[in-house]
Amino acid sequence: MxxxxxxxxxxxxxxxxxxxxxxxxxxxxxxxxxxxxxxxxxxxxxxxxxxxxxxxxxxNNRTHTLGIIVPDIANAFFSSAIAGVEDVAYSRGYHVMIYQSHESYERELIDARHIATRRADGLIVSIASSSQRYDHFKELQEKDIPVVFFDRVSDEVITHKVIVDDYKGAFEATEHLIKRGCRRIAHIAGPSGLSISQNRFNGYRDALNQYGLPLREEWVVYSEYNQAEGTERAYQLMALRERPDAIFAASDRIALGVHWALRQLGYRMPEDVALMGFSDLAISALLDPPLSSVAQPSFEMGQQAAELVLELIESKNTPVSYETRVLKTKLSIRKSSMKEIS
The missing domain is CATH 1.10.260.40 (lambda repressor-like DNA-binding domains)
Known part of the structure; x- marks a missing residue:
């Protein structure tokens, strides 16, 4: 002994x-x-x-370990958020175990169960696009392992959440395209089951509405948050009889695929087609032409999620209410959307 x-x-x-x-x-x-x-x-x-x-x-039943599940570490948005989590965790004496769901519900389920068996003190998660059920997170909460969501959240799980104002960012992105004289604005939305996809679509729709522009069914297509599907959707949109004069992609990874497709097809950006992304990855500024995007404070999202989960771990009482922190986006305007105003 x-x-x-x-x-x-x-x-x-x-x-x-x-x-x-x-x-x-x-x-x-x-x-x-x-x-x-x-x-x-x-x-x-x-x-x-x-x-x-x-x-x-x-x-103490404490291991001073936090788990974090993200869809994909190769996505610079998530690697920056993880750095934010680690920044806070290490300063408070906690280690971080990183898991990738690869957008798979089954992987996410296995990861959540692994976190329970490894007796992590808490979990920070951004949910997979194929997740429709969230019982695995509720099970962790029942085992006194607090869960905090960031970016992609679920309304079914009652806990702290850290998000950005996806709606406002998408509204402003669409408004920018309208103010540059674009009139046929297509949207490549993310998977419809995700909160961020829905909020970004709503911002796009309401901006068109406010400026009296049509929302054409064939101009709204759905994609996974990756480059390959962005390319496919761009080919689909540009094959329409009435092709769009602008494309607002729900993420920069989708927009990278669109950018490549437009160049392959010989369209000039922004003269023929203006292009706008969302999340402002570092690579976006290096493209030719550089990509306009909606910037998200990913590092800060990670920091705040870590602070909230540590508060739940170290507090002796259950909080009276949980909070959803909404961080601000801002437009990063570059050449891909700077159409000459006629």
Whole structure:
């Protein structure tokens, strides 16, 4: 038996209380009276009690580890958010275990269960595009492993969430295209089951509506958040009898595919087709022409998600209410959308 547990036993015997009372007092549990805490701490000082960190993590049921599940680490948005999580976690003495769902519900389920068996203290997650059920996150909450969502969130799971104002970002992106004289604006939306896709589509739709422009069914197509499908959807849109004069893609990864397709087809950006993305990846500025986009504070999203999950882990009480933090987007306007205003 390790030294720490013997010492706890000694303190318990000396004070005629149970071992669990001593361990609760040592971790400042609200279930123990102040007077008992003082007696335990005083005796612990006298006996030079220094806890063994492994024994302490078992006592506290803490491993000082956070899990994070993202759809894809190769996506610069998620790698930046992970860096934000790590920035806060390491400063607070926590390690981070990183999992990728690859947009698969089954992978996400396995990852969530692995996090439970590894006894992580909490989970930060951005959900996979194919997830329709979220019981695996509720199961973690029932096991006292708090879950915080960022970017892609679920309304079914009641917890803290960190998102950006996808609606406003999409509205402003579409409005920018309208103000540059575009009148046939297509939208390549993300998977319809995701909150971010829905909010971005709504922003696009409402901007068209406000400026009296038509929302044509054939100008709205859906894509996974990747480059290959962006390319396919661009070919589809440009084959229409009435082709769009602008394309607003729901992510930069989709927009990269569109950019490539337009160049292959010989269309000039922005003269023939203006192009706008969403998330402002570093590579977007390096394209020819450079891609206009809606910038998201990904690093800050990671930081805030980490702060919220640590608050849940370290708080002795369940919060009265959970908050959804909405961070601001801003337009990064580059050549791909700067159509000459006639």
């Amino acid at each position: 390790g030294k720490a547990s013997v010492t706890i036993k000694e303190i318990a015997r000396e004070l005629n209380v149970s071992k669990s009372t001593v361990s609760r007092a040592l971790r400042d549990s609200s279930e123990i009276s102040e007077e008992t805490k003082q007696r335990v701490l005083e005796l612990a000082r006298q006996l030079n009690y220094s806890p063994n960190p492994i024994a302490l993590s078992l006592l």
